Amino acid sequence: METIKAPRGTKDVLGDESWKWARVLSVCGDVARDFGYSEVLLPIFEHTELFSRGIGDATDVVEKEMYTFLDKGDRSITLRPELTASMVRSYLEHDMRRAPQPVKLWSAGPMFRYERPQKGRYRQFWQADFEILGVESPMADIETIDTSMEIYRRLGLTNLKVLINSVGCPKCRPAYREALKSFIESSPGGMDSLCETCRGRLERNPLRILDCKNPSCKEMTESAPAILDSLCGECKAHFEDVGRGLSRIGADFRLDKRLVRGLDYYTKTAYEILAGELGSQNAVCGGGRYDNLAEAIGGPRVPGVGFASGIERIVITLEGQGVYLGEKPKTEAYVVTASDGLAIEASALTHELRASKIPADTDYSGRGMKAQMKHASVLGADFVCIIGDDEAASGTVSVKNMSSGEQRSFIRSETASRLLSWKEEQNR
Numbered sequence: 001m002e003t004i005k006a007p008r009g010t011k012d013v014l015g016d017e018s019w020k021w022a023r024v025l026s027v028c029g030d031v032a033r034d035f036g037y038s039e040v041l042l043p044i045f046e047h048t049e050l051f052s053r054g055i056g057d058a059t060d061v062v063e064k065e066m067y068t069f070l071d072k073g074d075r076s077i078t079l080r081p082e083l084t085a086s087m088v089r090s091y092l093e094h095d096m097r098r099a100p101q102p103v104k105l106w107s108a109g110p111m112f113r114y115e116r117p118q119k120g121r122y123r124q125f126w127q128a129d130f131e132i133l134g135v136e137s138p139m140a141d142i143e144t145i146d147t148s149m150e151i152y153r154r155l156g157l158t159n160l161k162v163l164i165n166s167v168g169c170p171k172c173r174p175a176y177r178e179a180l181k182s183f184i185e186s187s188p189g190g191m192d193s194l195c196e197t198c199r200g201r202l203e204r205n206p207l208r209i210l211d212c213k214n215p216s217c218k219e220m221t222e223s224a225p226a227i228l229d230s231l232c233g234e235c236k237a238h239f240e241d242v243g244r245g246l247s248r249i250g251a252d253f254r255l256d257k258r259l260v261r262g263l264d265y266y267t268k269t270a271y272e273i274l275a276g277e278l279g280s281q282n283a284v285c286g287g288g289r290y291d292n293l294a295e296a297i298g299g300p301r302v303p304g305v306g307f308a309s310g311i312e313r314i315v316i317t318l319e320g321q322g323v324y325l326g327e328k329p330k331t332e333a334y335v336v337t338a339s340d341g342l343a344i345e346a347s348a349l350t351h352e353l354r355a356s357k358i359p360a361d362t363d364y365s366g367r368g369m370k371a372q373m374k375h376a377s378v379l380g381a382d383f384v385c386i387i388g389d390d391e392a393a394s395g396t397v398s399v400k401n402m403s404s405g406e407q408r409s410f411i412r413s414e415t416a417s418r419l420l421s422w423k424e425e426q427n428r
């Protein structure tokens with residue numbers, strides 16, 4: 001029988017890598033705490049309708065990328081492709097409008113999109129998602145950008161590009177949509193230079209053409225009018241405030257007139273953060289404002305702004321930039337015994353070391369002392385605690401420093417505290 005492999009587009013994150021994920025997620029948690037976001041744990045599947053209404057039928061995600069199925073009760077269920085719609089659903093469902101505004105939420109976990117797997121693009125991938133709900137102020141937009149940049153700063157990432165744009169609002173966007181359509185229709189080559197997907201988009205969702213990665217679509221829209229020139233007074237003022245606020249906190253950002261979200265409930269600010277190390281999957285973060293999304297999923301109007309950052313892409317960028325994340329967690333002390341008869345003693349000493357927060361391990365397979373010493377060095381243990389026959393008889397433990405070779409003898413009951421002092425002595 002053929003052995004079963006993980007499905008295409010998924011991957012096992014193993015020990016050599018998973019500790020880096022833990023670091024990234026713990027930095028996300030620290031930044032969330034310092035910026036006042038509280039964590040919410042949301043379901044991995046939702047009613048399909050939440051996404052078809054909350055992301056939009058005319059988006060790639062909903063049209064082509066969702067994992068949708070009927071459950072045993074004939075409900076249409078979808079594995080979440082992103083978190084914003086669930087966040088807003090949760091806000092509405094728990095009536096968070098009654099709490100003081102804004103409500104700041106964050107969450108991290110796996111998302112699912114049926115995409116063509118490539119470096120930095122998977123069918124199951126993790127996002128950390130941060131949202132500020134209930135306020136219209138451009139200061140909230142600035143804060144979300146600052147939140148993501150603070151995560152990258154604390155992780156030691158550099159050379160990130162922040163691109164921002166405004167997508168206007170339902171008041172000013174229709175005129176831009178028409179201007180863009182007539183620009184494309186009247187350009188030499190016009191419709192023929194668009195890819196098939198974009199030809200379909202021209203009627204349904206023309207702004208998305210600006211976002212197309214196909215070179216001929218890019219070329220044809222190179223000199224298309226910019227949405228910034230069509231913004232209404234309110235959107236323009238909002239955009240200028242975001243720019244001023246970002247400059248004031250020293251954020252390095254650039255305008256990108258191609259950055260769009262095609263749907264009506266995405267409003268005003270849209271941004272992306274790019275890292276060169278990622279190749280063509282170059283976005284570590286995508287975010288923006290969505291003042292009409294709560295209404296689209298059947299609630300009252302709740303303005304909101306936020307971002308999602310891809311954890312795999314952060315890890316790839318960290319590795320590409322050679323960022324030092326500290327050392328991989330390892331066993332510090334390994335307990336070695338002379339004979340099987342001392343196994344219980346070894347297990348008890350290991351227990352005591354761990355209780356004193358010394359990462360410790362021991363042998364369970366009755367290997368000889370030499371093999372145990374070898375295992376200790378494979379695990380990278382700094383110290384080996386030896387309970388030989390002599391030590392057992394005298395109620396002591398011989399502790400050897402694996403790098404210097406120095407050996408000390410401790411009274412059995414004091415081993416953990418003496419070892420802690422030795423560690424401190426070394427770190428001085």
Ligand code: ATP
Pocket residue numbers: 082113115120121122123124125126127281282283284285286287308309310311312313
């Ligand atoms: P892209 O243009 O790369 O497809 P997107 O616009 O679909 O990105 P968003 O929906 O804004 O991405 O998601 C936010 C972030 O989640 C992205 O910036 C990226 O870091 C990450 N991400 C999105 N899709 C994937 C995927 N299939 N695999 C890994 N990470 C992803």
Ligand code: MG
Pocket residue numbers: none
């Ligand atoms: Mg995508």
